Amino acid sequence: MVEGVFVTATGTDIGKTYISALLVKAMRQHGLHCGYYKAVLSGARSIHESDAGFVNEFAQIDQEKESLLSYLYKTPVSPHLAAKLEGNPVSLRKIKADYKKVCCSFDYVVTEGSGGIVCPLRWDEEAQILLEDIVKALSLSCLVVADAGLGTINATVLTTEYLKQRQIHISGIILNHYTGNEMERNNIKMIEILTGVPVLACVKEGDVNLNISLNKLKDIFKREVF
Structure with missing residues (x-):
């Protein structure tokens, strides 16, 4: 049975694409057959130039580009x-x-979200679809990507509380743009205290590998049912 995880973030441009790429790369470095999928993406002219194309190249998946993405919009808006x-x-x-097609080719699949967790994907008379609806439809747990710096405590707590209210399991938190200063070290402590969710890794600018153990990697993909 394929195991998957949904990568979301506390907002736009936090770095979930980069973290998704590092996560897939780490899995594959451990010999685990891991692929990638993103349902909806806006603001790119082609798959190759998109977030999905970046992950495919960075993590060296060599996945068919048509399978990386379901919807590609050129307009850079929600x-x-x-x-x-x-x-x-x-x-x-x-x-x-x-x-499901991507799952047929891999043992693990990293699914990347769009923007933050409260992102509308469709809103018309026929249907109203939010990002959380995809998480539930695919029966996935969430990995939350947050910035390591100032303001992250509030943003991370709000995101995790929203997910909990929607009964979506949170596998963990990864902090991006980490420098290791005293404030950021304290942010880790406060986030874990206030959310009850572990900070699994901290990623610095330019990191090309995810510093996380194999056991923790596998745990990210485990889904718990409320």
Whole structure:
């Protein structure tokens, strides 16, 4: 049975694509057959130039580019608006089918979200789809990516509390843009105290590997049911 995880973040441009790439790369370095999938992406002209293309190249997956992504919008706005402007609304049925195809080729799959967890993907008279609906439809746990710096305590607590209220299991937290100063070390402590969720790794600028043990890596993909 394929094991998967959904990578979300406390907001846009926090670095979930980079962390997703590091995560897939780490799995593959340990000999684990890990692939990648992103349901919806806006603001890119092609798959090759998109977040999905970056992960495929960085982690050296050599995955068929058409399987990396279900919806690609060129307009650099929220997916629900891009879908409306470009006349190509998101379908959960297609996303589930595309994800299943990726699962047929790998033992582990990292699924990357769009923006933060409260991201609308479709909002019209026929359907209203938020990012959390994909998480639930694919029966995945979430890995939360947060910035290591000032303001992260509030953003991380709010994100984790939202996920808990929606009964979505959180596998852990990874802090990005970490420098190791006293404030950031204290941020780790306070985040773990206030959320009850472990900070599994801290990623510095330019890191090309994820400093995390194999056991912790595998634990990220385990789903717990409330």
